[in-house]
Each structure stands twice: as C-alpha cells, then as structure tokens.
Amino acid sequence: MTTSTTPSRFGGIAGTYMGLAGALVLMLALFGSLSHYFLTVNTFVTIANDIPALTVMAVGMTFVLIIAGIDLSVGSVMALSSGLCSLAILQWHWGLPAALLLGLATGTACGLATGIVSVKWQLPSFIVSLGMLEVARGGAYLVTDSRTQYIGDMIDWLNSSLIGGISPAFIIAFLIIVIGHVTLTRSVFGRYMIGIGTNEEAMRLAGVDPRPIKIAVYALLGLLSSIAGMFQTARLEAADPNTGIGIELQVIAAVVIGGTSLMGGRGSVISTFFGVLIISVLEAGMAQIGASEPTKRIITGLVIIAAVMLDKYRDTRKQRRH
Amino acid sequence: MSPTPYLRLAGIGKRYATPVLSDIDLTLNRGEVLALTGENGAGKSTLSKIVAGLIEPSSGEMWLEDAPYRPESRHAAEKLGIRMVMQELSLLPTLSVAENLYLGHLPQRAGFLRTTELNAMAAEHMAAIGLDRIDPRQPVGELGIGHQQMVEIARSLIGNCQLLILDEPTAMLTPHEIDRLFEQIAQLKAKKVSLVYISHRLGEVEAIADRVCVLRDGHHVETRPMAGSSQDDIVRLMVGRDVLASTIRPTLPPAAPLLRVDALSRAPVVQEVSFEVRPGEIFGIAGLVGSGRTELLRLIFGADRADSGAIYLHGEASPTPIPSPQEAVHRGIGMITEDRKSQSLLLDKSIVVNTTLATLNRVTRRGWLKPLRERALTRELADTLDIRCHTLEQAVGELSGGNQQKVVLARWLLRDCDVLLLDEPTRGVDIGARADIYQQMEKMAADGKALVVVSSDLRELMEICDRIGVMSAGRLVKTFPRGEWEQQTLLEAAFSGYSKQAPQQS
Known part of the structure; x- marks a missing residue:
C-alpha cells in the first residue's frame, strides 16, 4: 500500500536548523558571560555590518559545493573587481553605476572562466580555481598599481547605517540569502544543481546536460564575489589589492559548518547563513574577550573540525538506521 | 577415474534472498582442466568464489584430498594452494611487474626496497612458468591486456599453487593472446596443477577442457568428459527443457517503423x-x-x-x-x-x-x-x-x-x-x-x-x-x-x- 503523509513543516525546519541555532545561542551565552560588553546592540550592529561580504560569497560557495566543486579564487576575484571598479572611477572618470557594473562584470567573467575551463576540459575545479586565485590577485595588483586606491565617499552609502544601524549592504546580503534559498529549494536550476552533485551521470542519462548548469554556478559565485568586493570597497572607501586574502577559507568554513557536503548533492543556504553567523560571532567574541591572534586561529580551526565531525556523525547514524 | 579426487564438493548451496546455488556435487582431479559453463546467472561465479574462499556456502561440505575444507577467507584458501584470477584484474598499473608479483612480501632491508633481489626473484619465477619474455622491471600499465592477465596468473602461481580458477580469462584477449594462455594452461596441467576454467565460449572450452560441468539456474545439470561431447550437446544441457506458456501479443498493424x-x-x-x-x-x-x-x-x-x-x-x-x-x-x-x-x-x-x-x-x-x-x-x-x-x-x-x-x-x-x-x-x-x-x-x-x-x-x-x-x-x-x-x-x-x-x- 502506498501511504501519503507529508512530514510536518515545523519538524523539518526544527530538525535542520535547531542544531546550528543551538550552537549559536550557546556561543552567545558563553561570550556574554565572559564579557559584559558582548551582549549589547553595538556588538550586533558591528557583526551585522561585518558579514555581508562573507555572506554573499558563502551563498555562491554553497551552490559550488552542492555541485561537488570548489572555488578558491573568491578573495582574489573580490580584489580584482574592486580594483577595476576603482580604476574606472579614478582613471577613466566613469560614473559610479557604470563602474559598479564593470566590477560585477569582472567577477562574473572570472567565475565564468573558472567554470568553462574546469567543466569543458574536465579539470578539477580545485586546481583551476587555484590558478584563478593567482591570476586575479595579479590582476588586482596590476590595476591598482599595487597600492590602495582611495575613491572617497561616493560609494560609502552602501555601508552607511540605515534604520537600527543596519547598512544597505546587509539588506542586499539578506535578500541574496532569501533568493538563494528559494532558488535552491524551488527552482529547476536548484533541482538540477542538487541532482548533478548527487549523481552527474544519472542527470546526463535523464537528458539533462550538466555542463551549462555547472558553468553557471561558477559564474554566479564570481558575480557574488564581486558584490562582496563592492561591499568591501564601500567599507574602506578604497580598493585595496590585498583585500580578501585567505577569505576563501573562511567562506568554505562557513558553508561546511552549515552542513553542506563537500561531496556534493546536499546543502542549504539558510544553514550556510548560520555558518557565517557562527564564524563571525566566534571572531567578534574572541576579539571582545581579548584572545590573542594565535588563540583565535587555533580555536576557529578546532570549531571547523568539530562541525564537520558532528555532521559526519549525524550522517552515519542516519545511514545506520536504514 | 583417478583414485582420490583433489577436491570434492557435496551438496554445496548458497542462498541470499533466494537460492542462487543449490545442491552442487562435484569432483576435481589433479592436473585436470574442468570447464564450468552455463548461461548468465547460472551460478558459475558464485560456485567458484565459494571454492576460493570469497563466499561462504549456506550448505554443503567440501574436502581437499579427503580433509574437510572450509576456507574462512580468500587468504585461507590461498594458503592451501587454491587461487582464483578474477575477471577484473587487481594489478597496480604504476608499479613494476616484479613489485606487483611480490606486493605483499617485498624483499627489504631497513625499510628500503631491495630492487635487485626483487627483480631476480621475479625473473626466476617468470622463467619457471615460461613467461621470460616479460621484463619484470616494466610498469604493468605499459603491458598489453593479455600480458597483464599473464602477470595476474603468474602472481597466483607464486608459492604453492594447487588449484587455479580462471573466471572468463579470455574476455579481453586477442586470439593470439588466447593461444599463449592455452600454452600456459597446458604447462600447468603438466605440473599437476588443477584448473577450473569458467567460460561461456564453447570453442575454447572444447579446446582445453578435460571435463565440462554445466550449471543451470544454480543447479548442477551434468558433468561429462569433453571428449565425445559437441558444442551442441553442451548448449542443450545449458538450456534445459522447460517451456513457458507465452502471453499473447496483439498482431501489429502495418506501419512505418518508429x-x-x-x-x-x-x-x-x-x-x-x-x-x-x-x-x-x-x-x-x-x-x-x-x-x-x-x-x-x-x-x-x-x-x-x-x-x-x-x-x-x-x-x-x-x-x-x-x-x-x-x-x-x-x-x-x-x-x-x-x-x-x-x-x-x-x-x-x-x-x-x-x-x-x-x-x-x-x-x-x-x-x-x-x-x-x-x-x-x-x-x-x-x-x-x-x-x-x-x-x-x-x-x-x-x-x-x-x-x-x-x-x-x-x-x-x-x-x-x-x-x-x-x-x-x-x-x-x-x-x-x-x-x-x-x-x-x-x-x-x-x-x-x-x-x-x-x-x-x-x-x-x-x-x-x-x-x-x-x-x-x-x-x-x-x-x-x-x-x-x-x-x-x-x-x-x-x-x-x-x-x-x-x-x-x-
């Protein structure tokens, strides 16, 4: 007999996000008890304004990991699109909208290049994006003359506070999370991404060409990286060619803490957002209690490993039940 | 019939959800080539894997030269001299022939590989079984598939090999390579090694087998001397006699092919x-x-x-x-x-x-x-x-x-x-x-x-x-x-x- 019961919506959401939310609350409580200044509005506004760049890249990285790929070039792409944007404003005297568009196009092009090379030539995205990391970083130094290029306040509106101290950048990042989540769960594109990450050959033999979809995912991450670049530019009122060095590790860590599988086929944008929050709260909290840089890095590293172990444990337990 | 068979099977069966092999009685003599044949899914591979210790039988007993034989693992069977060459080769293509041959027990001194000794051992072994044309120092991946198969067989023959099971050994070989394989089999026979040769290629079976055992749907149909049996006889044994009532298909109207x-x-x-x-x-x-x-x-x-x-x-x-x-x-x-x-x-x-x-x-x-x-x-x-x-x-x-x-x-x-x-x-x-x-x-x-x-x-x-x-x-x-x-x-x-x-x- 076939029976049909839809699992309760609440049960699903609670099961999926409860662990992450619990970890987050635990961290907040811990840092709150360690520092009187932690649980204040100020801290949260700071965190909220710190995370947009990380968040938008993490959304794109979630998609890349879901199709069983990886992209290490996000930080460099961020710097290059920021640099080109500043070049257009300072040297070519473009208007801000055109310069921003150039920045976004740059990022998209980088992602597209990574995608096309790795998909068409069937090369590991790890290596191709490692190459792109160097190429884009070199490009960033080239277009900025290896110096921080000050643009001035024409772009800082992106990062100025609006209602309750929240910046437009944060609102954009939030919208991207919402769109990203709906895309993953409710669109054909999202369904195809999940399918490709689960079993690419099965997708191909179901009549779906995986290649354009994979390329689009890398291009999308490129675009999102350049949006992160614009946020960063607005924050500094300048294009810094050294911006985003090593940020790919933070981005990947946030996505993995959120439970997205490096093997592909499984992931959630909302969980990724929790991952970003956990990384950011950890960082802000440790800064607040005056932890030294080495301690901070050691603890962040341990948290990442613990998160993946926990995820693996949950996964094996689930499999054993079947 | 020789006085004592080398290997004897009585009532061997194997069931998973459904029986895949039931009640197999079989004997194998020293220096004999027994062909095992039957349709797809007749149970050939299952039976030979039981003998080689890869699968545990659900029922039945085996004797090796009158001693009860119950291998716990492939390793245990190999120690007793029973080896199986599977359809998929298990060689490491980047290592040399010699390294592949002695992979489990490479000669070493303080952790360093003694290459000279290894190559000498390999050369000696290969010469002993007539494979001196293969250079032991060559990486296996550079050999043709036929020679790789020979290396796989050579590896099975190291030490005390009494019974060699070959599962569809010619699936990927050229006719010339098949001839070389048959020469090997003849040499092994002369050394009183027993062989089980699994194949559905009846031409080959006819050429090298002393006896042929036909399985059908997991049952032993008949084992008979190859001499005096034609390929048609064997096909008839494989098919059996059961006729199924067929459903009636509607007559098709004439139409252009879709x-x-x-x-x-x-x-x-x-x-x-x-x-x-x-x-x-x-x-x-x-x-x-x-x-x-x-x-x-x-x-x-x-x-x-x-x-x-x-x-x-x-x-x-x-x-x-x-x-x-x-x-x-x-x-x-x-x-x-x-x-x-x-x-x-x-x-x-x-x-x-x-x-x-x-x-x-x-x-x-x-x-x-x-x-x-x-x-x-x-x-x-x-x-x-x-x-x-x-x-x-x-x-x-x-x-x-x-x-x-x-x-x-x-x-x-x-x-x-x-x-x-x-x-x-x-x-x-x-x-x-x-x-x-x-x-x-x-x-x-x-x-x-x-x-x-x-x-x-x-x-x-x-x-x-x-x-x-x-x-x-x-x-x-x-x-x-x-x-x-x-x-x-x-x-x-x-x-x-x-x-x-x-x-x-x-």
Whole structure:
C-alpha cells in the first residue's frame, strides 16, 4: 500500500536548523558571560555590518559545493573587481553605476572562466580555481598599481547605517540569502544543481546536460564575489589589492559548518547563513574577550573540525538506521 | 577415474534472498582442466568464489584430498594452494611487474626496497612458468591486456599453487593472446596443477577442457568428459527443457517503423547493427554479457558516440543525429539503464525528485517548481505502478530493487517517450514488481510506443517480445519473429560469434 503523509513543516525546519541555532545561542551565552560588553546592540550592529561580504560569497560557495566543486579564487576575484571598479572611477572618470557594473562584470567573467575551463576540459575545479586565485590577485595588483586606491565617499552609502544601524549592504546580503534559498529549494536550476552533485551521470542519462548548469554556478559565485568586493570597497572607501586574502577559507568554513557536503548533492543556504553567523560571532567574541591572534586561529580551526565531525556523525547514524 | 579426487564438493548451496546455488556435487582431479559453463546467472561465479574462499556456502561440505575444507577467507584458501584470477584484474598499473608479483612480501632491508633481489626473484619465477619474455622491471600499465592477465596468473602461481580458477580469462584477449594462455594452461596441467576454467565460449572450452560441468539456474545439470561431447550437446544441457506458456501479443498493424537503426557501429563493441521497431512493438535483444547489447542502447541514446551508422525516427526519410542523451530525450527517446543505482537514480533524494527529473518543465512555471503539482503527478504514477513506500518524500535508496525500478519507469512514463530503451529492466526485481513492469510495458506498446528490451533472461524476452534480435560478439546475428524462436536456437545464435566454427544456419 502506498501511504501519503507529508512530514510536518515545523519538524523539518526544527530538525535542520535547531542544531546550528543551538550552537549559536550557546556561543552567545558563553561570550556574554565572559564579557559584559558582548551582549549589547553595538556588538550586533558591528557583526551585522561585518558579514555581508562573507555572506554573499558563502551563498555562491554553497551552490559550488552542492555541485561537488570548489572555488578558491573568491578573495582574489573580490580584489580584482574592486580594483577595476576603482580604476574606472579614478582613471577613466566613469560614473559610479557604470563602474559598479564593470566590477560585477569582472567577477562574473572570472567565475565564468573558472567554470568553462574546469567543466569543458574536465579539470578539477580545485586546481583551476587555484590558478584563478593567482591570476586575479595579479590582476588586482596590476590595476591598482599595487597600492590602495582611495575613491572617497561616493560609494560609502552602501555601508552607511540605515534604520537600527543596519547598512544597505546587509539588506542586499539578506535578500541574496532569501533568493538563494528559494532558488535552491524551488527552482529547476536548484533541482538540477542538487541532482548533478548527487549523481552527474544519472542527470546526463535523464537528458539533462550538466555542463551549462555547472558553468553557471561558477559564474554566479564570481558575480557574488564581486558584490562582496563592492561591499568591501564601500567599507574602506578604497580598493585595496590585498583585500580578501585567505577569505576563501573562511567562506568554505562557513558553508561546511552549515552542513553542506563537500561531496556534493546536499546543502542549504539558510544553514550556510548560520555558518557565517557562527564564524563571525566566534571572531567578534574572541576579539571582545581579548584572545590573542594565535588563540583565535587555533580555536576557529578546532570549531571547523568539530562541525564537520558532528555532521559526519549525524550522517552515519542516519545511514545506520536504514 | 583417478583414485582420490583433489577436491570434492557435496551438496554445496548458497542462498541470499533466494537460492542462487543449490545442491552442487562435484569432483576435481589433479592436473585436470574442468570447464564450468552455463548461461548468465547460472551460478558459475558464485560456485567458484565459494571454492576460493570469497563466499561462504549456506550448505554443503567440501574436502581437499579427503580433509574437510572450509576456507574462512580468500587468504585461507590461498594458503592451501587454491587461487582464483578474477575477471577484473587487481594489478597496480604504476608499479613494476616484479613489485606487483611480490606486493605483499617485498624483499627489504631497513625499510628500503631491495630492487635487485626483487627483480631476480621475479625473473626466476617468470622463467619457471615460461613467461621470460616479460621484463619484470616494466610498469604493468605499459603491458598489453593479455600480458597483464599473464602477470595476474603468474602472481597466483607464486608459492604453492594447487588449484587455479580462471573466471572468463579470455574476455579481453586477442586470439593470439588466447593461444599463449592455452600454452600456459597446458604447462600447468603438466605440473599437476588443477584448473577450473569458467567460460561461456564453447570453442575454447572444447579446446582445453578435460571435463565440462554445466550449471543451470544454480543447479548442477551434468558433468561429462569433453571428449565425445559437441558444442551442441553442451548448449542443450545449458538450456534445459522447460517451456513457458507465452502471453499473447496483439498482431501489429502495418506501419512505418518508429525507430530504425541503420548499420550502427562503435568499434569494437558494436558492429554494423541494423534493426527497426514499429509502433506498438516490443523488440527484444538477447545475447551474452559483453556481446554489445548495453553499448548498442547507449549508442542509440547518444550516451556514447557512434563511429558510423544512422538512426531514423518516426519513419522520417532523413536520419536524426543524436549526439547526446539530452537530444535523445528531446526527440522522445528514454532509457532505463542497466545499473539503476549508479546511472539512473539520485539515491538519497526523494521519490518525487527522482520521478520528475526528466520532465521538470511539466511541473514548473518560468523555471520555478510547483511542488503541489509535482507531488500530485508523482502520486498518480506511484499509484498506477503500485510503488510501495511510506511517503513520496522517502529517499529512493531505501526502496526495494523493484520499487526503485518502478521509479525509473515512472520517470519515463511521465516524460511520455515514443521510444523506450530498457536495459535489464527486471534485474534484481522481485516477481511481483516484475509483473507490474511487464504490464506497464505492454500498456506502453498498446499506446503505440516502440520498446527495445535488453535482457539476459531469455524466458523474459520470449514472454514479452514481438521479435527478438540476438547479439553475439558485437553483431546482431539473427532476428526471430514471435513463434519462430526456441530457447535453444536463441542460445545457439548468442554463442555463434564466439565459437570457432562458423555460425550455424537454422
């Protein structure tokens, strides 16, 4: 007999996000008890304004990991699109909208290049994006003359506070999370991404060409990286060619803490957002209690490993039940 | 009969969900080549893996030179001198021949490999078994497949080898390499090593076996001396006598073929295959494993590229190029793959996701999914096909084989293909689900679709097909209309490409 019961919506959401939310609350409580200044509005506004760049890249990285790929070039792409944007404003005297568009196009092009090379030539995205990391970083130094290029306040509106101290950048990042989540769960594109990450050959033999979809995912991450670049530019009122060095590790860590599988086929944008929050709260909290840089890095590293172990444990337990 | 057989089996059986091997009695003498043969799935590999210690028997006993023999593992069997060379070679291609030969016990001093000693040992061993033409220092990956097979055999012969089991050793060899293998076998025989030679190539069996043992559906049919037996005798033993009542297929109205395949080739697996299927027709493709059946379907579906040949759809005068599965699906062709787990299903995803995968445009508006409609359509198909599950959100990996296959079938039913290619549609499927699948296939045919079914189960094909084409060694050697086939003629055609004599005319 076939029976049909839809699992309760609440049960699903609670099961999926409860662990992450619990970890987050635990961290907040811990840092709150360690520092009187932690649980204040100020801290949260700071965190909220710190995370947009990380968040938008993490959304794109979630998609890349879901199709069983990886992209290490996000930080460099961020710097290059920021640099080109500043070049257009300072040297070519473009208007801000055109310069921003150039920045976004740059990022998209980088992602597209990574995608096309790795998909068409069937090369590991790890290596191709490692190459792109160097190429884009070199490009960033080239277009900025290896110096921080000050643009001035024409772009800082992106990062100025609006209602309750929240910046437009944060609102954009939030919208991207919402769109990203709906895309993953409710669109054909999202369904195809999940399918490709689960079993690419099965997708191909179901009549779906995986290649354009994979390329689009890398291009999308490129675009999102350049949006992160614009946020960063607005924050500094300048294009810094050294911006985003090593940020790919933070981005990947946030996505993995959120439970997205490096093997592909499984992931959630909302969980990724929790991952970003956990990384950011950890960082802000440790800064607040005056932890030294080495301690901070050691603890962040341990948290990442613990998160993946926990995820693996949950996964094996689930499999054993079947 | 020699006084004491080297190995004796009594009542050996093996059952998983269903018995795959029952009540096998067999003896093997020293220095004898025993051929083990039978149809696909007759139990040849299972039986030999029991002897080699890879599988534990569910019942029965074995004796090795009158001592009870119950190997706990492959390793235990190897210690007693019983070795098996599997169909898939287990050599490491980047290591040298010598390193592969002595992989488990490389000569070393303080952790450093003693290369000179190793190569000397290997050279000596290879010379002793007549393989001195292979350089022990050469990486295995650089050798041809035939020589790799020889190295694999050489590895099995290190130390005390009393019984060597070869599972389809010639599947990938050229005729010249086969001759070399036979020389090896003759040498081993002379050294009183016993051999079990698993093959469905009767020409080879006839050439080297002393006795031949025929299995059918997991039962021992007969073991007889090769001398005085013809290939026809053996085929007759493999087939058995049971005749099935066939379902009645409706007579087809004359119509232009829905699918016409013209001289489709992909060297060396598919050679110049031509056939046509009319609307409402179920066309079966029989043949042994490796005869090119799966490859043929993959060519039609665009999953592999053909070297030459053309495909005509809907009776059109000009051929339709099908460069990719995407194009095939677009043109109304669907394919149920041989291995549903690795090639069709997203195992940890839900029944809904798997069902609508090829047809998302029917459940979307402007790229956005309509979950309710998606679920409703899946529900409808799940009811039609009687897919047994707790909920439609259940991961397909949790379903039984039969229900998994129904999900794949549902995918293509939803797509409403004109041509459906089915590769082993009932493999690993229980009887009940099987009947549901047959019924659905007949319904599709009645709706004017064209079906192409590949199956190793001849009785299945004889039951459901309008015509059966038989492939042998990459060619479609003969096509039988319904009523003009017999299991034996089908089997003879299936073997014809492999036997050394010319295919028989019947």
